[in-house]
Amino acid sequence: MSAIAFGGSGVAAKPLIEAGLDPLHVVWLRVTGAALVMLPLALRHRALVRTRPALLAGFGLLAVAGVQACYFAALSRIPVGVALLIEYLAPALVLGWVRFVQRRPVTRAAAVGVVLAVGGLACVVEVWSGLGFDLLGLLLALGAACCQVGYFVLSDPGAEGGEEAPDPLGVIAYGLVVGAALLTVVARPWSMRWSVLTGTADMNGTSVPAALLLVWIVLIATVLAYVTGVVSVRRLSPQVAGVVACLEAVIATVLAWVLLGEHLSAPQIIGGVVVLVGAFTAQSSAPVKASAEHVTGAGGAERELSVRGTAA
Numbered sequence: 001m002s003a004i005a006f007g008g009s010g011v012a013a014k015p016l017i018e019a020g021l022d023p024l025h026v027v028w029l030r031v032t033g034a035a036l037v038m039l040p041l042a043l044r045h046r047a048l049v050r051t052r053p054a055l056l057a058g059f060g061l062l063a064v065a066g067v068q069a070c071y072f073a074a075l076s077r078i079p080v081g082v083a084l085l086i087e088y089l090a091p092a093l094v095l096g097w098v099r100f101v102q103r104r105p106v107t108r109a110a111a112v113g114v115v116l117a118v119g120g121l122a123c124v125v126e127v128w129s130g131l132g133f134d135l136l137g138l139l140l141a142l143g144a145a146c147c148q149v150g151y152f153v154l155s156d157p158g159a160e161g162g163e164e165a166p167d168p169l170g171v172i173a174y175g176l177v178v179g180a181a182l183l184t185v186v187a188r189p190w191s192m193r194w195s196v197l198t199g200t201a202d203m204n205g206t207s208v209p210a211a212l213l214l215v216w217i218v219l220i221a222t223v224l225a226y227v228t229g230v231v232s233v234r235r236l237s238p239q240v241a242g243v244v245a246c247l248e249a250v251i252a253t254v255l256a257w258v259l260l261g262e263h264l265s266a267p268q269i270i271g272g273v274v275v276l277v278g279a280f281t282a283q284s285s286a287p288v289k290a291s292a293e294h295v296t297g298a299g300g301a302e303r304e305l306s307v308r309g310t311a312a
Contacts, residue, residue: 007251009221010080015201045170059179060178077137080123081253086141090148117278123271
């Protein structure tokens with residue numbers, strides 16, 4: 001449910017952007033609307049402001065404002081599916097953080113996942129045709145992937161130094177509040193074309209009320225997506241939840257094909273599948289420290305226990 005909800009954000013946002021709203025204004029509307037909905041949870045967990053100020057600030061800057069701003073800006077220049085597929089290089093980039101910043105070993109399978117993801121990306125952008133896609137759009141999508149690395153890292157309670165991990169719903173609520181505050185300064189919503197929200201937006205030849213698209217983005221693609229994602233991580237193993245979350249890219253690509261008429265070539269579709277396989281392999285194979293304990297894996301080799309490193 002979380003993957004479906006997140007996957008539907010692009011197809012709802014792009015018609016608003018094409019109707020005249022700046023991508024940053026769409027992001028501001030999404031994050032601010034979701035922050036207002038989640039405000040009661042923020043008040044309930046107000047102790048986090050005192051105990052985890054750095055975590056809340058980082059989560060709001062990277063996991064909320066940075067990811068959404070870069071992704072929506074990329075949507076204005078490249079297809080929805082391509083933007084999201086590039087963003088899903090983040091699990092592979094996390095391995096670089098684990099290996100070179102945290103200086104912890106990664107498995108051979110994880111390295112293979114990185115190679116697959118990069119090779120698949122080359123097919124998605126059709127490097128043999130001289131980067132047929134907008135270069136700035138590709139860089140913005142890569143920026144979203146880099147910000148999502150912060151999302152993965154900040155979601156890892158192993159970085160808390162042994163302290164009890166904060167309630168994820170509280171972190172999400174305050175992340176949205178902090179993100180909304182930051183985006184207000186950057187997006188300057190007072191200059192937004194508010195009249196666009198009272199009209200209609202074109203979705204592949206069909207007129208859809210702009211306000212309805214906004215409601216979908218706020219309630220379904222943000223609030224429902226985050227909440228169901230957190231619940232899924234708690235009920236499934238983190239690895240399973242993270243793998244299911246990769247379906248977001250597939251769902252977004254299919255929805256963009258059906259609702260927006262954004263057709264991808266056969267090599268791009270194959271490349272997208274390879275990107276997802278690489279992300280799947282890299283994410284599920286990365287050893288993340290949970291405690292001092294080790295377990296014996298297949299063949300008698302030791303490996304560290306994994307902990308939550310993502311939200312579905």
